[in-house]
Amino acid sequence: MTFSEYLDARRKQVESALEEFLSKAPAVPPVLVEAMRYSLLGGGKRLRPLLVIASAEGVAQAIGASEAAARDAAMPAACALEMIHTYSLIHDDLPSMDDDDLRRGRPTSHVVHGEGMAILAGDGLQAEAFRLLAREPAGYHPTLMQRKLKVMAIIADAAGAPGMVGGQAIDLSAVGNSAGTGSATAKAVALRTPDQLRDMHARKTGALIRASVAAGAVMGGATDSLFTTLDQYGTEIGLAFQIVDDILDEEGSAASLGKTAGKDKAAGKPTYPAFFGLERSKELAAECNTKARAALDKAGLLDSRLADIAGWIIDRKT
Secondary structure: OOHHHHHHHHHHHHHHHHHHHHHOOOOOOHHHHHHHHHHHOOOOOOHHHHHHHHHHHHHHHHHOOOHHHHHHHHHHHHHHHHHHHHHHHHHHOOOOOOOOOEEOOEEOHHHHHOHHHHHHHHHHHHHHHHHHHHHOOOOOOHHHHHHHHHHHHHHHHHHOOOOHHHHHHHHHHHOOOOOOOOOOOOOOOOOOOHHHHHHHHHHHHHHHHHHHHHHHHHHHOOOHHHHHHHHHHHHHHHHHHHHHHHHHHHHOOHHHHOOOOOHHHHOOOOOHHHHHOHHHHHHHHHHHHHHHHHHHHHHOOOOOHHHHHHHHHHHOOO
16 A cells, blocks of 8 residues: 555544444433534544554564554554544633634534533543543453553553643643632743753643554554664654644644644744744754654664654644
8 A cells, every 4th residue: 555545544444443432432411422523533634543553563563463453452542542632632722721713624622512511522532532441452361451551551641741731731831821810820831941842742742642652562562672662753753743733833724734823823832933943943853753763763664654654744734
């Protein structure tokens, strides 16, 4: 398959699995199901589940195992990560957060379903993600159980306060949008150095991307050394994705991005172009790609789909 054909095939598998896994949720009020489905099944790049799958396939390729079996084993984690990512988008778009009314080319969840139901839809997707991770793949073999527990811990760290939620908190505070109405108001966090900027993005965006690669590696049966190398790859592409996102916010359009363009700059958010300018930001993204490819080379996976995905992240226009 060409890379384009690969993306199309794997996305279709992910969409089918998301539909199946969400339908297995316990009895849920129809109004909540509708809000959860609206955002989860509303399209998107599906980068994170694609990374889970490609990482599991790459590990199988490296150790001489079945890529199809590795893909099947990793699919629940792929879908769980997409549920968590979607929940984060729902909450990120809320008026109290980034206050956006466009996502994936459609009105955001709170615009369609109301702010309260949007919050609950995000909460429901996050909980459903961990219910899925605990349940699938089914079975009680010690190796399978060990891998599932490790993946749950990786994703919980990446999605929670040390990772994505913590990064969002830094971001909100940096633009002065975290003050409460009571006596205990949050102090603004000033991001003054590139290291502070990188730390925020490593949490807010990079952590979940890195966890996607790591989860696929674990479910594919990676050795410790292979896991470490793929984790290096995941770290670099996670940063590259955010740098490119910052660039597209300035250079892209709402039609191509599927979300409002120019909001970060208008809000005075700390971004890579704000720190380094557009040209240097593009160079930094390319340097991340070079480091990611070096990690794949070390793992013997330069001919894997992971290399294609790294290039796709750098070259993307949406």
